[in-house]
Amino acid sequence: MSTWPPRFLFLSGRLCLDLAHTGGEGQYAKFERLHGPPDLADWLMACELAVPVARVRRPDLRIALELRAAIWKGARAILKGAAMPRAFVDTIGSVAAQPDLVPVLVRGTRRWSPGSTARQALSSVARDAIALFGSDERKRLRECRNPKCPLLFVDLSRPGRRAWCTMRRCGNLEKTTRYRRRRRASRSSASPE
Numbered sequence: 001m002s003t004w005p006p007r008f009l010f011l012s013g014r015l016c017l018d019l020a021h022t023g024g025e026g027q028y029a030k031f032e033r034l035h036g037p038p039d040l041a042d043w044l045m046a047c048e049l050a051v052p053v054a055r056v057r058r059p060d061l062r063i064a065l066e067l068r069a070a071i072w073k074g075a076r077a078i079l080k081g082a083a084m085p086r087a088f089v090d091t092i093g094s095v096a097a098q099p100d101l102v103p104v105l106v107r108g109t110r111r112w113s114p115g116s117t118a119r120q121a122l123s124s125v126a127r128d129a130i131a132l133f134g135s136d137e138r139k140r141l142r143e144c145r146n147p148k149c150p151l152l153f154v155d156l157s158r159p160g161r162r163a164w165c166t167m168r169r170c171g172n173l174e175k176t177t178r179y180r181r182r183r184r185a186s187r188s189s190a191s192p193e
């Protein structure tokens with residue numbers, strides 16, 4: 001737990017939210033991992049798409065950052081029960097309008113057609129955002145219950161009561177705080193004052 005957060009977070013259960021978790025502005029800046037085009041290439045390989053992209057350029061990174069901001073803000077709007085602002089709908093829509101990754105079967109395994117580009121991969125991410133935000137699945141969108149943690153996830157548990165981004169991280173922090181509070185309370189009530 002000493003190395004929190006790891007370089008890339010894959011805990012949201014959703015490709016588009018995993019992209020959001022690579023950083024951003026304000027409260028998301030501490031998660032920033034996309035400092036340059038090679039970082040985006042690494043993320044595309046590490047994420048569930050696992051797509052090798054030969055060359056990521058600066059404009060690809062800029063699009064990824066815009067898409068990421070739109071996903072954060074769109075998700076926040078949904079969590080508040082508000083309509084998603086037009087600007088974010090347009091950003092996500094324009095990335096999704098580009099051709100997405102083309103799957104191919106290689107010896108019984110799904111791969112991506114040779115020469116896949118970052119733009120195609122980002123289109124796949126944007127389409128995932130539309131699939132999530134535009135369906136009943138958005139009702140399962142949650143924010144971590146730790147007030148200091150802005151991470152998001154899709155609650156796939158059957159009862160729909162997942163509360164933490166990670167049990168090992170925020171869930172445990174909560175448990176420890178509660179324990180300490182209880183201990184302090186019992187100590188002060190036991191002291192003769």
Ligand SMILES: [Zn+2]
Nearest residue numbers: 144149165170
């Ligand atoms: Zn958390």
